[in-house]
Amino acid sequence: MTSEQDPRLGTKPDAEQLPRVATGDPAAVPPTVQAGDAAPTDGGQPTPPRGHSVLREITGGNAIISVLAVVLALIAGAILIVLTDEDVQQAAGYFFSRPIDTLRAIGESVGGAYSALFQGSIYNFRRPGFAAGIRPLTETLTFATPLIAAGLGVALAFRIGLFNIGGRGQMLVASAAAGWIGFTLELPPVVHMLFALLAGVVAGALWGGLVGLLKARTGAHEVIVTIMLNYVAFYLISFLLRTPGALQAPGQNNPKTPPIDPNAVFPDLLGPGYNLHFGFVLAILATLVVWWLLNRSSLGFQFRAVGENPNAARVAGISVPRMYIYGMLISGGLVGLAGVSQVLGTTTTGFSAGIDAGIGFEAITVALLGRSRPWGVFAAGILFGALKAGGFSMQAAQGVPIDIVLVVQSLIVLFIAAPPLVRAIFRLPTPTGLGIRGVRANRKAVAK
Template sequence: MSGTTPQAGSNEGSGDQLSLNTTTTLRDSADVPPPPRGNVILKEMLRGSAVTTILAIFLALVVGGILIALTNEDVLTASGYFFQRPSDTIAAVWNAVYNGYEALFRGAIFNARGADFATQIRPLTNTLGFAAPLIAAGLGVALAFRVGLFNIGARGQMLIGVAVAGLLTFQLDLPFWLHIPVTLIAGIAGGALWGAIAGLIKARTGAHEVILTIMLNYVAYYLLLWMIRTPGLLQKPGTNQALGYATPESAQFPELLGPQFPLLDFGFVLVIVATLFVWWLIERSSLGMRMRAVGENPHAARAAGISVQRVYVYAMLLAGALAGLAGMNQIQGAVTTGLTETIDAGIGFDAITVALLGRSRAWGTFAAGILFGALKAGSFSMQAQDIPVDIVLVVQSLVVLFIAAPPLLRAVFFLPKTDAEKAAKSRAKAAKKAVTA
């Protein structure tokens, strides 16, 4: 008994010491004031996606400026005697980058050199015109993203929408107030049908939507090419080339601000309406709630009684309809001289970039489409400054790269890490200690 009594006392003393240390720690923690409210708000802002997007665009423009300088002849000439007169190289770099981005702004937003106000603001209307089909197709890709589907088939959905509209409506003799909506509805329905095919196969067989949409892109491309090479279908009368019918004048979108601004037409209004619809559908409707649930966790959604297969079909049908709207912006607005197999102009694939930059949100996609429309409109002015148009494509790619890698941006700009990143770092440290132990 005498051997056990000291041990019990020792344990009791250790417990008292532990209780005392805990009390002291709690008291010290209580004495530390919480961080100021302003610091918390600033930290959350720096962690937010808006700041990340802005910094991604800024960093992409910086890299683009470096590429502009490296490809400029004056800079290359001045760099040959850099150590003799470094100021010449610095001045040449500044002039090359400034002139390049000034040309981009002048071609996309406002041309201060214009003779009148209409000429000065025409670049902005060109930007909006170029952005319209990008936004429409981007909304389709973004909607599919929210359901957990990677829709790479916007190109095929655009082409089928164009083919259906051309086959069913171009030969009709209708007044413009009827011909425009009939052509529009036919094109949207064609795109929706093509998207629904991928969704139905995905739902029925479980086949991956990436493979399905890629293969359907090829099918749509060669199907349209066959149609515009076949007399009696879409081939333009009097030619044996791969050129389809021109869009009837009564089916073309009216210009919003008159002939001085030819690229801005009624299609942009339709794109705004489509953005409102997608926002309401995803964020406010019951179907949108089911779509978001499936996108977050299809297994949990199925356990909650949601028909995942049906949601997949709905999502791809709507995504195809939006891509069809993008196709109608092309044939009823931008390209009315004749159908070709390249009528999509790469918009179907650019839509993926737009949706990623817009964080798969309706208004984010809208803003991203405006940005890419500005880059496209401004690239023509940059070419006049002997700047390769490929640099604009590099800037677009870098924006997506930086958007897809937030930790890289936070490391470059020393931004605070998110809670998820801190937790991941803590888990990595704990795993490393466990291995070494």
């Protein structure tokens, strides 16, 4: 070995250096080995470069999985569009004689459907002027407003380790409280709106806080309690809507409330030509508040500690039952904000028992897609708002059933719930679980 060049050291070690190299003495390493070079491992293989670990965390992280879950769902939706398109079926009948016709029909079917989806949710190039073309985006934001608020409530409960599927009941109770204040009292413009807003949020918070109280005091499972309270709220509001002097509009037999007083209605953000209202601003503020609460406050730290391990949190001196109550109070208030946005911003001419419009359950999907992170929920809410707004346009323009949008939403949840499946399809690496910051911190510790 003394007569051959060592490929790792780049020089000929003499007899005195060999024992010191074998023991790992840094003084024995010749100056040809520079700092930052890949060091050999015990197996003789160099460790991967520094950027590989960071890239592994990025390509295998939750954010990429969420994006790819949406991509897979859209691909599956395209397949369903093709299978249900009459032109594609007709062209497929003579595929072997004229295959180009079938491929052209498939392209026109999928391209037309998703083009209509885009023009119905983001920007319509066929309308004259920017003000008219941007109207679909405002519709997307309008649909996204209650989804963001309710999704934040469900995500906050997730972070505490609770499964709040009582969004429907909390929205109904909040809508009834805000609506009753809105069409019964006569107050100055700003005061009336704030009073109705506060009443709705408080009603939703109390309805959700009841779940937390039962969970903390009796150990009742929040899933069972929220399901039962959904039925209680629905039939209670249905009864009040059929009771004169309660929620039912005077002089009519339909289970519907009177219109909201104009002083209590959310103002339009872009004028009367658009449906976007002040509720979207409240959704942005709610996202900021929840982000600060979870990441910058001591209460948020206790929420996250309980969600990670309630037993360890209890040993650390955190009152787990109290966190359950506080968490469900805030969660119910956020979901209640979604109901208030519906009553005071969207359906101001009066509402019925279907005011929730399935938002309470769609909020679970939004929270899952957003990984229970406030800004992730915000982005997921806008995505689902775009699917809602564009779905109607896709059905009207291309004849594509609106149910395909629901299938896409369901597939998004399916793929998010199975990250190994997404990684296997796209051949992504499995992350170490340390995160980018953890990888960098680990490398710094090794370097020291």
